[in-house]
Amino acid sequence: MSNNTEPAGTSRTGTGSDQLSDVLNLDALLSEDELNLRRTVRRFVDERIRPNIATWYEDAVFPTEIVQEMGALGLLGMHLEGYGCPGRSAVEYGIAAMELEAGDSGLRTFVSVQGSLAMSAIHKWGSEEQKQHYLPGMAKGEIIGCFGLTEPTAGSDPSSMATFARRDGDGWVLNGSKRWIGLASIAQIAVIWAQTDDGVRGFLVPTDTPGFTATPIQGKLSMRASIQCELSFEDLRLPGEALLPGAKGLRAPFACLNEARYGIIWGTMGAARDSYEAALAYSLQRQQFNKPLAAYQITQQKLVDMLLEIQKGTLLAIHTGRMKDAGTLEPVQISVGKLNNCREAIKICRDARAILGGNGITLDYSPLRHANNLESVRTYEGTDEVHTLILGNHITGIPAFR
Structure with missing residues (x-):
């Protein structure tokens, strides 16, 4: 059994890493309510997911015991209105997805399947009786x-x-x-x-x-x-x-898929950020040839490249969320975010693993676990190829799916 507590320096409860890594000051684009929600979900991840995720991952266990805890935090169907649902904004939902996926893609995926797919289908297309019967219990995590x-x-x-x-x-x-x-x-x-x-x-x-x-x-x-x-x-x-x-x-299930794809735009940046932070902390502590890895130019280039893509991907997520809240977001714009952020996140996680060297292949560190998870995230709700063809159709007017 692997050590199920990640090394010092990977916790997200502190503020130092935010101040160093948010070089564009993207936090200034978020309201105080949005920042407070992030603190709440981040604390939940630090307390309930991080200490256990290596064991859950190694043993292939989904922790059903935290489902109702997620419901109590308002994370299930959080962007839906009425029927016991939290009725939060698209940006707030995205922030929660980012923090959950910094813990693990599997836990963010649960929230997506429950809220963006199953609950959204009932909320969008169900009868009044179906909504009343299922949605309140699903929002609480009593019904999966x-x-x-x-x-x-x-x-x-x-x-x-x-x-x-x-x-x-x-x-x-x-x-x-x-x-x-x-x-x-x-x-x-x-x-x-x-x-x-x-x-x-x-x-x-x-x-x-x-x-x-x-x-x-x-x-x-x-x-x-x-x-x-x-x-x-x-x-x-x-x-x-x-x-x-x-x-x-098919427009009905596709409408639900777009809800899930939207959450992925945010979530992947959570996995990328967590991997970057693990690599940064390790590079500052790990000594090679009598100085820390972070003192080498190649390491700094890797860290800077990661940081740039995380900042750009997060800015893309915020902009997409603001459009969604304004009611102006188009499906092709969701494809931009899903394609870009999945592609960049998986590269960031792999590069972070490289900085960790041989230690990076163990569950003591998060990047390779995140990279493995992102192989699934990159595939579901539309592969790279599918979203490329959606965008290709948009810019040329020629569908190339067949």
């Missing part, structure tokens, strides 16, 4: 949800999904499969997308329904402190009221 869109042969192209729901009297019969579905084995309610004779529709499926099977995917090298599952539906019968009445066509 999952979101089933991706299939074994339909990842980047969900229009080719094979899962099908056919009408049967007043109800539905669901058959098919899904893959890489977060939280499914611990969820009580699943938002499942399926083809029908009327196009793609969304359904609320209690996970104890006969014919529903969730099997956790084993042997993961990434997102180990999280849960992803294979789902299968075998003649699964649903009542008519299981249908999400407002969800028609």
